[in-house]
Amino acid sequence: MQTIFGKFSTFSPELETALAEYRHKIFIERLGWPLPVENGMERDQFDHRDTLYVVAREPNGAICGCARLLPTTEPYLLSEVFPHLLAGAPVPNTHEVWELSRFAAATTDPNSSIDAARNTRCLLAAAVKSAAEQGAKRLITVSPLGIERLLYRMGVHAHRAGPPMLADGKPIFACWIEIDEQTMTALGIAAAAMHDQRHSVISPAAKDQLTVPAVRRQPGSHIAGSML
């Protein structure tokens, strides 16, 4: 599995299209989220030239995971759409807090041998590492409530920013993910891997620094993780 990290502006048109189509398959077709759609592709106002993405691909090149990272010093999903999930607390606006959104770890190939739980952990590790390299000390997300249980099981240091609320009949909440020793250990991110690495592709060799423990696949779980 290869993990790609970079700004929208550095992606080829083919990769950008493939990412938008993958997001449509996952967030619209499978999860049924009411998101903006155009010609079978899912994009919104937060997908722009400076947006950072982490994309996981299978050996055959098919996308099997994605994540979006936005600095909280610019408009982001929580600040513009879901500030009420912070229960009255001020919306984060600092270089040390980045928003993680459009996180999904799922293959679209029913015959894929990718392990869903391992894929989720690898992708989250890559997103945390990438955010930390931008100076992030914490991540904030808007997520379905089930994500909280997933993060807890992984051992990630995560906690609520406020009570969950219903959106389109489904409970969602704002979740802090602390980029601290507990989270780094839980995700198998070696301290040596935390250098300033600004190239857009994490090679398979470098990826091996993300020592990911084998995790058994959850039965019936095709989308091991998803965040708005």
Next chain:
Amino acid sequence: MSPDGYIRLPLGRLSALSFVHLFSESDADFLQELKAQTIPASAAGFSEWKSDNDPAISLGWGWFIHSQSNRMLLAPDGVRGNVMLIDALGYDLGPRKTSSLFGTWLSVFEWQDTVSMALREPIAC
């Protein structure tokens, strides 16, 4: 509320707070996960509560119906929330111990009847 989003308090303060039920749901995927762990569950789901003070404490946990006894029990996936419990000197107990102590606190908090009732009603909040 602390700048990191946690509400910090000692466990003993919880008894002075009132908690209101937000919503509870059954969750078929969660039930399958518990069964895969060989937990004898006939139903499972989660429950959400919050305190009636400001800022509100938010707590949520998983539950399951024990197949043999038909009792509603706390699921082994921790109690989640926006609280960091502190010790007598004001030091953080850490997220794991906080979750564990909330599990202990729940054992004397009457939540099962409310959840059972709520599961018979349409979800709304």
